[in-house]
Amino acid sequence: MIVQKPTTSTNEPSATQAAYTLLRKMILTGELPAGEKLKIEKLRGILGTGASPVREALSLLTSDMLVERIDQKGFRAASASLKNFREILSLRCTMEDMALRQSVERATPDWEESLVLAHHRMQKTDRKENVQGFEEAHKVFHMQLLNNADSPVLLRFCSQLYDLNIRYRYLAAESVDYRKRNTAAEHRSILDAALRGDAEASAEALLDHYKRTGSYLEEALAAL
Amino acid sequence: MIVQKPTTSTNEPSATQAAYTLLRKMILTGELPAGEKLKIEKLRGILGTGASPVREALSLLTSDMLVERIDQKGFRAASASLKNFREILSLRCTMEDMALRQSVERATPDWEESLVLAHHRMQKTDRKENVQGFEEAHKVFHMQLLNNADSPVLLRFCSQLYDLNIRYRYLAAESVDYRKRNTAAEHRSILDAALRGDAEASAEALLDHYKRTGSYLEEALAAL
DNA sequence: GCTCCAAATAATATCGATTTTTATTGACTC
DNA sequence: GAGTCAATAAAAATCGATATTATTTGGAGC
Structure with a gap:
């Protein structure tokens, strides 16, 4: 008891x-x-x-x-460099790809619900008004995508890499113009693919999302 | 030199x-x-x-x-479990595969020499007489294989996973009979493939090496 | 016998001061 | 001037003692 x-x-x-x-x-x-x-x-x-x-x-x-x-x-x-940024991005792509596929393949109703919830909360937070809050919600959403993978060590690595990447987002914050992008649509398509249990499509959408963001940041970080 | x-x-x-x-x-x-x-x-x-x-x-x-x-x-x-052991093994396979391919593809004379040296030192150490010494030389050899990959974070992960795995080797030390295996031949074939710049073959040999060791340990760790 | 609570015990966490090590300065030599 | 070296200043590392928190113990009541 x-x-x-x-x-x-x-x-x-x-x-x-x-x-x-x-x-x-x-x-x-x-x-x-x-x-x-x-x-x-x-x-x-x-x-x-x-x-x-x-x-x-x-x-x-x-x-x-x-x-x-x-x-x-x-x-x-820890020091920052363009080289380090690229390495982080590359590792995230392979590791999150792995984790997301596992996660989607083991889908359960509970997990799907928590995913929808995390997405909703992120949507509701305006990046311009509340950067800090958005970043938190954004991380929760992305980690929740992977969270159903039954692999604690892999998830730990992914979380570490996520945070290392976030630092570069802040570094590039001034010069990057997020208005040119439609990240909401990208998030939506990752979510949709995950919810319908399509591991292949969700992984593809996720990597596309990361690579787009990567290209964006790359310009801003050229100074490093 | x-x-x-x-x-x-x-x-x-x-x-x-x-x-x-x-x-x-x-x-x-x-x-x-x-x-x-x-x-x-x-x-x-x-x-x-x-x-x-x-x-x-x-x-x-x-x-x-x-x-x-x-x-x-x-x-x-940190606690140990069969599940954790399997996760470590699986992650090592994907991450070392990645690192080894990068490493071999960037081969230089210096790296090849250091590899030969690390292999020789491992060969010279008798596991039965000096477990501690052999384990050290064994790690140096395996990390040296990957060391030429230009990816510090990946190498850090590989090193971490290597150590986590070693712990299970010690855990299973009593019950595993290494005489039934020819690890020397396995090491040799990894080395040879790496030295002739064949990333594909070396990665295959490495993964084969790990999977064999994994099967061996699995029995001994069934009690966990 | 069982649960609940409080005192006693044990372990963690923290502080303030001291020791050890590294970094800096400036005079001295060549 | 550039390099060396000792003296000084600064910072890191460590210690011993104390405060804080968790765990155990031993009844009292049901």
Whole structure:
């Protein structure tokens, strides 16, 4: 028998967890620029916490390839380059292709419903008004597409690569003109193919979506 | 001629680094069994260091998926299961296939020489006399095969998956009888194909090697 | 016997201070 | 000037102690 715990205690995350979440966001959005030295004392100030949680959060962020650690020389935000961007894009294409096919082939009503829901929420969020919110909903939708694949390690890789890619989206944010594109239609066609259980078509639509975005970003990132 | 890095013995590694290396080995070899709770105090005793380096090393090990961290409930060695083993094997096959093809297609004399060298060193090490040494040489050989692929993130994934797989090799160590196999011949045919620049044949030989090993281990791991 | 709750215990997480290492500066030599 | 080296400054790494949180234990009531 399952007994629900009272959970009276405040569910505040630990200082490490809070630091991890905030630093992660700061790196993804570019508030902490790629390649920047991450000094413990400075971050201590920003986060209002001791050195231990900061160090531990930074160590955890190396898992995500968002922070590089050099023994006895501290931490720095992972560097960005056009080459890295291309590698990420290429790997995403092969790995998400794999994951999406598995996911669609194992379709269940529950999964389909959660997918429709994620899509709806993303649709409802206006990118211009609320970039942060849109980016979150966008990630949820894309990960939900893959989520039905029974392969935790693969999904972890995909999630990591997604985040690494997002950083480049923020990097290129100013110069990219999203108005020229119809991403909504692209998302719709991925969703439709997935919902009718067509793994081949959904994978094709997904990769097309990524490659289009890739070309778009490529211009903006040429400076790197 | 390729010269191995002389390991810069002038400066000893930090306590964190030392803890990381040792804990990593202990988890890979099963000295710290899969799923086991990793108590800071206990590890402090083993490593003869403070709590901070231990915590930091454990945080770094989550990068490698060798340690799981649950906020405010500490760390534990990553759990092992037959399902996980199969997933690792499957992912390795697709990702190393990709990496090896890239690597072979970009072949250079330097790379070929380093490959021959890595193979020779592995050959020279007797598995029965020196398991630890053989495992190291074996990893160097396999990673060297892929090393010429110009894709750092892919190589990182392959290295991670390799280590996760090694753990299962140690788990199954007692019950598997390697005498029934001729892994030397398999390694040789991968090497030969790679050296003559035949990406297709080398990839095929590599995957065959992994699948054979997989079938072997599968029996031994049935208990999981 | 079973559940619920509170005290006691054990472990994690965090802090502040100290030690160790790296980076920088500036005088000195060639 | 360029290079070397010691002294200084800055930062990272580590320690020991404390605060916080989870887990266990031991009744009291039903």
